[in-house]
Amino acid sequence: MVVLAASLVSKSGKALVSRQFVDMSRIRIEGLLAAFPKLVNSNKQHTYVETENVRYVYQPMEGMYLLLVTNKASNILEDLETLRLLSKVVPDYVAALDEESVSRGAFELLFAFDEVISLGHKENVTVTQVKQNTEMESHEERLHKMIIQSKINETKDVMKRKATEIDKAKVERTREPGLSSAYVPTAAPSIPSSRNLDLNTPSFSRPDSTAASLGAGASAPRKGMQLGKAKKGASDFLESLRAEGDVIQEAADPGPVAGRGGAPAPPPTLPSEPVAILVSEKVVLGLNKDGGVRDMEVQGSMSLQVISEDEACIIVDIESGANAGYQFKTHPNIDKQMYNSQSRLGLKDATKQFPTGSPLAILKWRMQTQSEDAVPLLINCWPSASGGESYVNIEYESTVDFDLHNVVITIPIPTSSAPRINQVDGDYQYNARTNSLAWTVDIIDASNRSGAMEFVVPVSSPDSFFPVDVSFSATHTLCQVVVKSVTSALTGEPVKYGYSSNMITDGYDVS
Numbered sequence: 001m002v003v004l005a006a007s008l009v010s011k012s013g014k015a016l017v018s019r020q021f022v023d024m025s026r027i028r029i030e031g032l033l034a035a036f037p038k039l040v041n042s043n044k045q046h047t048y049v050e051t052e053n054v055r056y057v058y059q060p061m062e063g064m065y066l067l068l069v070t071n072k073a074s075n076i077l078e079d080l081e082t083l084r085l086l087s088k089v090v091p092d093y094v095a096a097l098d099e100e101s102v103s104r105g106a107f108e109l110l111f112a113f114d115e116v117i118s119l120g121h122k123e124n125v126t127v128t129q130v131k132q133n134t135e136m137e138s139h140e141e142r143l144h145k146m147i148i149q150s151k152i153n154e155t156k157d158v159m160k161r162k163a164t165e166i167d168k169a170k171v172e173r174t175r176e177p178g179l180s181s182a183y184v185p186t187a188a189p190s191i192p193s194s195r196n197l198d199l200n201t202p203s204f205s206r207p208d209s210t211a212a213s214l215g216a217g218a219s220a221p222r223k224g225m226q227l228g229k230a231k232k233g234a235s236d237f238l239e240s241l242r243a244e245g246d247v248i249q250e251a252a253d254p255g256p257v258a259g260r261g262g263a264p265a266p267p268p269t270l271p272s273e274p275v276a277i278l279v280s281e282k283v284v285l286g287l288n289k290d291g292g293v294r295d296m297e298v299q300g301s302m303s304l305q306v307i308s309e310d311e312a313c314i315i316v317d318i319e320s321g322a323n324a325g326y327q328f329k330t331h332p333n334i335d336k337q338m339y340n341s342q343s344r345l346g347l348k349d350a351t352k353q354f355p356t357g358s359p360l361a362i363l364k365w366r367m368q369t370q371s372e373d374a375v376p377l378l379i380n381c382w383p384s385a386s387g388g389e390s391y392v393n394i395e396y397e398s399t400v401d402f403d404l405h406n407v408v409i410t411i412p413i414p415t416s417s418a419p420r421i422n423q424v425d426g427d428y429q430y431n432a433r434t435n436s437l438a439w440t441v442d443i444i445d446a447s448n449r450s451g452a453m454e455f456v457v458p459v460s461s462p463d464s465f466f467p468v469d470v471s472f473s474a475t476h477t478l479c480q481v482v483v484k485s486v487t488s489a490l491t492g493e494p495v496k497y498g499y500s501s502n503m504i505t506d507g508y509d510v511s
Contacts, residue, residue: 003079003120004054005029005069006086006113008061008102009036016064016102019113021120023337032069040065047083048076059083062097066090082122089116089130108134110332118327140507272498274308275486277316278359279501281477287379287510289466296374298326298367300479302345303359312353313489315346316362321480325374326367334362350489365479376400376478377444379409379470379510383462390460392419394468395452398444402476407441414464415457425451444472467511474503 007018015033036056039049049056050072057068057079066087070079093108094101102109115130116123125133281300288294306312320343330336335348345362347354354360372378381394394411398404407426413419413435421428425448426441439453486497 003068003070003074003082003117003122005032006117007033007067007069008064008090008109009033009067010064010099011037014099016099017106017109019110019117019332021117023340029069033067036065036067047080055079057083059087061087061090064097064102078122082117085116085122085127086113088127089113092127092131107332114329273496274306274311275314275495275497276305276307276359277483277486277497277499278303278305279477279481279483279499281479281501281503282506283376283478283503284507285375285505285509286507287375289381289468289510291380293370293372293375296369296371298365298374298478300365300477300481301361302363302481302483304345304354304362305359306354306356309353309356311488311495312356313347313351314354314495315344315350315487315489317344317484317487318363319343319482319484321482323365323367323479323481325369326365326479328363328365330364331360331362339363346489363481365481367479373399374478376474377404377407377470377472377508379468381411381465381468381510383460383465385459385462388459389456390458390462390465391454391456392465393452393454394439395450396441396444397450400474400476400478402474404444404472404474405442407444407472408470409439410469411437411439411465412467413437413457414460417458419455419457422454422456424453424455426453428453467509470508470510471505472508473505475501477501477503 003021004024005018005020008016010016015030018029018033020029032054035051036049036058039051039056040058047058049058053072055070055072055074055076057070057076058065066083068079068083068086089112090097090109093105093112095105111134112130115125115133279300279302281298284295284297284299286294286296302316302318304316306314330339330345333347335346338344338346367374376399378397378399379394380397381392383390383392385391392411394409396407396409413430416432416435418430418432419437424439426439428440429438430436431438437455441448441451444451483497483499486495487493488495
């Protein structure tokens with residue numbers, strides 16, 4: 001099956017949304033769509049029309065037609081199945097099937113069409129998957145944010161309750177007559193340790209009622225709380241939390257604030273170049289604990305941000321390496337024919353300008369595989385029991401030729417006692433609260449492409465040391481896409497640009 005184009009056409013013959021999937025001239029596509037209303041016979045029950053070269057497969061949708069243009073060798077049963085799937089997708093992006101609503105949702109419909117049909121062939125997807133892919137919505141991200149917000153709310157409640165208890169204790173505290181009025185601080189009740197504690201809690205002054213209740217003969221000067229001791233107590237409190245594995249972020253000095261006697265805060269700096277290009281990539285990977293890859297997906301994009309309107313008519317010249325298995329998609333306004341033939345990204349109308357101010361994704365790519373050769377960082381974990389103890393050997397191996405930064409490999413510990421580390425390449429930290437061991441390597445480069453760690457715990461089931469979570473970042477991407485130059489679409493002169501790239505992990509585990 002080869003789908004040449006998909007379109008929503010009004011019964012008057014006007015193409016409201018049209019997406020072509022193979023290399024064809026714009027004039028030919030417009031000619032095929034213009035000829036369609038003349039070929040449709042409303043008295044017939046057929047949902048397809050054949051001409052000498054192409055076949056029209058269509059479905060009436062209120063005041064318009066949902067239309068597929070295919071070649072005559074295409075399997076009409078598959079065409080009808082594709083048409084039915086598109087007919088279910090369209091109502092999710094268009095509130096009402098009229099020209100105004102379709103025009104408002106044109107871009108969303110084009111992206112949805114791209115998810116259903118790729119390079120003229122139907123993708124094996126459902127309506128739900130199409131919606132998830134276009135919205136790029138992550139259930140794991142929502143769950144993570146809910147957990148973080150729950151911890152923040154719980155910590156605030158604890159702090160409010162303790163603050164109320166401290167105030168009540170100060171009010172109820174009385175002194176016997178004749179005692180010195182010197183302030184003798186009592187030990188504050190302990191506050192349960194919690195993550196993300198706000199250390200900027202307000203200080204509490206001594207109630208005036210306490211001073212009024214003292215005898216008239218008490219003339220010794222009042223003493224407030226000594227800052228040095230308070231600072232030392234807070235430091236001890238923080239050290240105890242760090243010893244338990246909590247990560248405490250201390251509040252930094254905010255510096256002078258505008259309107260409070262200080263200099264105004266400096267405005268945010270903008271890129272010095274008139275054009276900025278960002279290449280970003282996300283890796284989702286699942287490794288089997290016995291070896292092999294369950295699934296691997298790489299999603300990437302190239303975003304263009306035009307700072308200066310004077311340099312908004314541009315063409316981005318890129319260079320792609322050996323990217324076997326990658327699927328590339330350009331923005332609907334990009335000249336796809338120029339990209340396919342010359343690897344250049346520019347608007348279909350060279351006289352028009354790119355939008356300024358906000359980034360625009362001009363190129364996206366995706367790759368799915370189960371080949372171990374594509375994995376950037378291999379992890380092997382080998383638990384074994386001996387003499388009432390479990391020996392766990394875990395090793396990493398980098399298969400890419402660029403550096404990996406901030407590598408963290410987290411292993412669950414099934415016992416409540418800290419593991420005994422026999423050997424480690426890098427650093428480690430045991431978290432008693434989560435019963436996990438974090439193996440950290442700041443950077444993996446040519447000097448340490450592989451590394452290992454061994455630790456010992458009381459005998460446990462081998463499955464209890466999984467899943468092993470992995471996270472890292474890099475300033476390179478797995479997909480070999482490089483910007484060669486940026487030139488003016490009007491004059492051909494080079495345009496200065498800033499360039500950056502990054503790769504992160506989002507769900508990288510061994511289980």
